[in-house]
Amino acid sequence: MSYSAEVYNTAEREMERRRTEAEQALARRREILYARSPRADEIERQIARTGVAVAKAVLDGADIRQKLEGLRKQNLALQKELAGILTGFGFPDNYLEPWYHCPLCKDRGDVDGKMCTCMKSLLRQISYDQLNSCSPLSLSDFDSFSLDYYEKTLSGGGRSSPYTQMMSVLGFCKKYARTFQPSSSRSLLFQGAPGLGKTHLSLAIANELIQKGFGVIYVSAPTILSKLTRENFDLDYKPDSNATEQLLADCDLLILDDLGTEFVSRFTIAALYHILNSRAILSKPTIVSTNLSISDLQEMYNGRIISRIIGNLDRLEFVGTDIRQLKRKRRQKPAET
Numbered sequence: 001m002s003y004s005a006e007v008y009n010t011a012e013r014e015m016e017r018r019r020t021e022a023e024q025a026l027a028r029r030r031e032i033l034y035a036r037s038p039r040a041d042e043i044e045r046q047i048a049r050t051g052v053a054v055a056k057a058v059l060d061g062a063d064i065r066q067k068l069e070g071l072r073k074q075n076l077a078l079q080k081e082l083a084g085i086l087t088g089f090g091f092p093d094n095y096l097e098p099w100y101h102c103p104l105c106k107d108r109g110d111v112d113g114k115m116c117t118c119m120k121s122l123l124r125q126i127s128y129d130q131l132n133s134c135s136p137l138s139l140s141d142f143d144s145f146s147l148d149y150y151e152k153t154l155s156g157g158g159r160s161s162p163y164t165q166m167m168s169v170l171g172f173c174k175k176y177a178r179t180f181q182p183s184s185s186r187s188l189l190f191q192g193a194p195g196l197g198k199t200h201l202s203l204a205i206a207n208e209l210i211q212k213g214f215g216v217i218y219v220s221a222p223t224i225l226s227k228l229t230r231e232n233f234d235l236d237y238k239p240d241s242n243a244t245e246q247l248l249a250d251c252d253l254l255i256l257d258d259l260g261t262e263f264v265s266r267f268t269i270a271a272l273y274h275i276l277n278s279r280a281i282l283s284k285p286t287i288v289s290t291n292l293s294i295s296d297l298q299e300m301y302n303g304r305i306i307s308r309i310i311g312n313l314d315r316l317e318f319v320g321t322d323i324r325q326l327k328r329k330r331r332q333k334p335a336e337t
């Protein structure tokens with residue numbers, strides 16, 4: 001996986017921040033310990049002096065074995081006394097070591113010249129954050145989704161009321177987020193007119209999964225397809241540019257909001273097909289939301305794309321009356337009466 005220089009630089013800065021944080025926290029722990037036990041301060045100084053004495057003994061040469069043995073015993077006794085002080089205060093054994101974010105690489109990002117797994121996941125996370133930066137990800141959760149706006153009466157020949165239908169959609173989405181597995185969760189199609197909660201529920205799923213540590217990319221179809229178009233046709237664009245496509249194919253869950261509102265060209269159709277197809281081949285779940293009906297989608301895209309969209313996604317139908325309009329009406333009501 002290749003990332004842009006900007007992503008690498010951000011990751012390096014984050015690693016440096018983590019190291020500094022671990023070292024500063026250690027310095028603060030030392031101060032606390034020394035304030036409680038000046039003897040601990042003295043012992044640490046003595047241990048440091050033992051190190052110097054060892055170097056000196058080596059340089060002096062004479063009686064070296066005996067001297068080193070004496071220093072080793074002294075050092076062990078000091079370590080033991082220090083450990084006793086730490087235990088006495090109920091501090092852990094590693095109280096006087098830096099508590100790194102990643103003990104494997106000590107927050108340096110590599111182990112024996114190879115990139116550490118923590119650096120790999122950091123690079124991936126930074127790239128997701130960049131792609132997600134335009135989405136109002138922190139704004140929606142399941143608790144703020146209200147069923148009050150959906151009618152409880154049957155209308156338009158439906159088998160269940162909008163309220164009942166949306167209650168089951170909400171329940172499905174909650175369970176989906178709760179039991180999500182990147183390798184086995186199904187792909188979904190959220191379909192329905194604007195203002196029925198498709199964006200709200202897909203953001204709620206994204207939010208919950210991000211908090212659980214999954215790699216989620218949430219993008220609107222127009223935004224991502226114009227980004228891919230720009231990257232593809234911009235001659236100045238650097239060759240690491242297929243990073244966006246790789247991220248879209250690679251993340252644990254891709255949420256593609258507002259399909260059908262983008263500018264359609266031969267390139268965007270091919271790009272869309274490529275994204276959905278790569279994920280389907282890897283059995284990675286995707287959630288697509290659209291205001292369009294299947295026949296509208298068929299008119300907009302060619303048959304290959306439609307069979308990919310419909311064939312592999314479980315359809316969830318969003319029904320009711322545009323919530324934004326209802327909210328507006330409810331707000332205006334007191335003024336009218």
Ligand SMILES: [Zn+2]
Nearest residue numbers: 102105116118
């Ligand atoms: Zn590491």
